[in-house]
Structure formats: structure tokens, C-alpha cells
Amino acid sequence: MSLRSVLFDAGDTLFRVRGSVGEVYATVAARHGVTVAPAEIEQGFRTAFRRMPPLAFPGTADADLPAREYGWWGELVATVFQGRRFADFQAFFAELFEYFARAESWELFDDVIPTLGELRARGLRLAIVSNFDGRLTRICEGLGIAHYFATIVMSGRAGAAKPDPRVFELALDRVGVRAEDAVHVGDSIREDVDGARAAGLRGILLQRTLQPRAPSECVRDLGELCGLVSMK
Numbered sequence: 001m002s003l004r005s006v007l008f009d010a011g012d013t014l015f016r017v018r019g020s021v022g023e024v025y026a027t028v029a030a031r032h033g034v035t036v037a038p039a040e041i042e043q044g045f046r047t048a049f050r051r052m053p054p055l056a057f058p059g060t061a062d063a064d065l066p067a068r069e070y071g072w073w074g075e076l077v078a079t080v081f082q083g084r085r086f087a088d089f090q091a092f093f094a095e096l097f098e099y100f101a102r103a104e105s106w107e108l109f110d111d112v113i114p115t116l117g118e119l120r121a122r123g124l125r126l127a128i129v130s131n132f133d134g135r136l137t138r139i140c141e142g143l144g145i146a147h148y149f150a151t152i153v154m155s156g157r158a159g160a161a162k163p164d165p166r167v168f169e170l171a172l173d174r175v176g177v178r179a180e181d182a183v184h185v186g187d188s189i190r191e192d193v194d195g196a197r198a199a200g201l202r203g204i205l206l207q208r209t210l211q212p213r214a215p216s217e218c219v220r221d222l223g224e225l226c227g228l229v230s231m232k
Contacts, residue, residue: 002181003124003181003182003183003229004124004125004177004181004182005124005125005126005127005172005175005177005181005182005183006119006124006125006126006127006182006183006184006185006225006229007126007127007128007129007168007171007172007182007183007184007185007196007201008126008127008128008129008184008185008186009128009129009130009162009184009185009186009187009188009191009192009206010128010130010132010136010140011130011132012187013109013185013186013187013192013206013222014108014109014112014128014145015106015107015108015109015112015139015143016106016107016109017100017105017106017107018104018105018106018107020038020042021041021042021045022037022038022039022040022041022042022043022045023038023042024096024099024100024105025038025041025042025045025077025080025081025096026038026041028092028095028096028099029041029081029084029086029092031095032086032087032088032091032092032095033086033087034081034084034085034086034092036081036084041080041081044079044080045076045080048076048079048080049076051079052072052075052076054131054155054160054161054164055069055072055131055132055133055155055156055161056131056155056156056158056159056160056161056164056167057069057156057159058159058160059159060159062157065134065156065157066134068156069133069134069156070097072133072156073093073097073133074093074097077093077096078093100135101135101138101139102139102142103138103139103141103142103143104142106139106143108143108145109208109221109222111221111222111223112145112222113144113145114223115222115223115225115226116145116148117148118226119225119226119229120148124229125150125175125176125177126148126149126150127149127150127151127152127153127171127174127175128140128149128151128152128153128171129153129162129167129168129171129184129186130152130153130154130155130162131155131161131162131191132154132155132156133154133155133156133157134154134156134157136152136154137152137154140152150174150175151171151174151175153167153170153171153174155167158170162186162188162191162192162195163190163191163192163194163195163198164195165195165198165199165200166199167195168184168195168196168199168201169199172199172201179199179200179201180200180201182201182202183196183201183202183203183204183229184196184201184202184203184204185203185204185205185206185219185222185225186203186205186206187205187206187207187208188205189205192205192206193205193217202217203217204217204218204219204225204228205217205218205219206218206219206221206222206225207219207220208220208221
């Protein structure tokens with residue numbers, strides 16, 4: 001294999017929410033007259049998120065995709081706050097949706113900029129493949145990392161979501177690289193490692209926690225990635 005490209009997941013790989021989802025949801029809800037415990041909302045979010053259909057809308061016209069994405073998140077948030085009465089739920093949700101569109105609502109991991117710079121300096125073509133919506137481009141621009149990537153593939157705009165091989169194939173087509181000449185790194189075994197392998201890429205798990213290393217090929221931080229890919 002002649003490595004020519006590295007694909008990255010976005011959330012919890014390149015950046016994370018400042019604070020926590022539960023804290024943000026609770027803070028915004030309080031401004032709309034609803035008091036909730038952040039930990040309870042955090043758990044509710046995780047449960048509801050796992051039960052949602054993929055954030056992808058195959059066959060939808062491009063002009064209609066933003067509304068479909070907005071509706072998807074609206075359904076999720078309504079599930080999280082089920083049984084709680086808002087004077088105007090739509091106003092609450094609109095504020096919440098816009099909050100997460102702003103770069104300052106997220107924070108880069110410390111290893112991101114050095115790693116992206118090193119990989120680019122080696123001549124590798126970089127891309128993002130993420131189960132995210134159209135806000136991702138704005139977030140990456142605001143965080144100062146968009147220029148490192150040849151393309152940013154978002155499931156909400158691509159018609160397929162990881163682990164579906166098609167979303168990886170779209171990214172590879174855009175960067176002009178064969179699957180055997182690329183790797184993908186992310187924090188999910190199912191979505192990132194298994195999905196990448198199904199598309200013919202080498203999948204590398206990013207496992208930032210101190211729990212025992214997963215059985216798949218694994219790095220603890222993105223700095224390790226530079227050494228790992230240099231040997232292949």
C-alpha cells in the first residue's frame with residue numbers, strides 16, 4: 001500500500017462539545033422556563049441518539065436537505081425533553097440548533113493542529129467523513145481547520161451515514177484516491193473502523209480514554225497516528 005490519504009471522523013475525534021451536551025441543553029432550556037438536571041438530559045440524549053435513524057436522506061433534493069436535517073434534530077430533542085412543557089418548544093429548539101452551529105461551542109483537541117499540519121506536510125490528502133449535518137463546514141471554518149481538508153463529507157448531505165461504505169467511497173472519489181491507499185481514523189469501532197474496512201480502507205480506532213486498548217488497530221491520540229501511518 002502506498003498511503004496517499006487520511007480520512008477523519010469529526011466529533012470526539014477532531015473536536016468535542018465545550019462542557020457537555022447535557023449542560024448545554026439544560027442551560028438553554030432554563031432560558032425557556034424549563035429546569036432539568038444536566039446528567040439526566042445527557043443520559044436521555046445518548047439513549048435517544050442511539051435509537052434515531054441514520055442522519056442521511058437518500059433521494060432528497062439538495063435544496064430540501066437543510067430542512068430534513070433540522071427536522072431530524074428536532075425529533076431527537078423533542079424525544080429527550082418528552083413530558084416537559086415549553087411555552088414555545090420551537091423557539092427553544094431554534095436557539096439550541098444555532099448554538100451548536102457556532103465554532104465557539106466546540107473545542108479542538110490539542111493534538112489536532114500539529115497532526116493535520118504534519119500529515120499535510122507529507123503530501124497526504126486529508127478529508128473528513130462524519131455523521132453530521134451541514135453545520136459541520138461552518139464549525140470547521142470557525143475552528144480554523146477547514147483548509148487542511150480537500151473535502152468534508154457530511155452524512156446529512158451525502159445520502160448515506162457511517163458505517164455505510166458509500167459515504168467513505170464518496171470521500172475517496174472526491175480526493176481521487178483508491179481505498180487501498182487510504183486510512184480512516186475515528187472514535188467508533190462500528191462506524192469508523194468497521195465502516196472503513198467494509199469500504200476497503202484501513203480503519204484505525206482513536207481511543208483517548210485510559211480503558212484497555214481495543215482489539216482493533218488503535219491509537220491513544222492523533223500524534224500516535226503520524227508514527228503509525230509512516231510505517232505503512
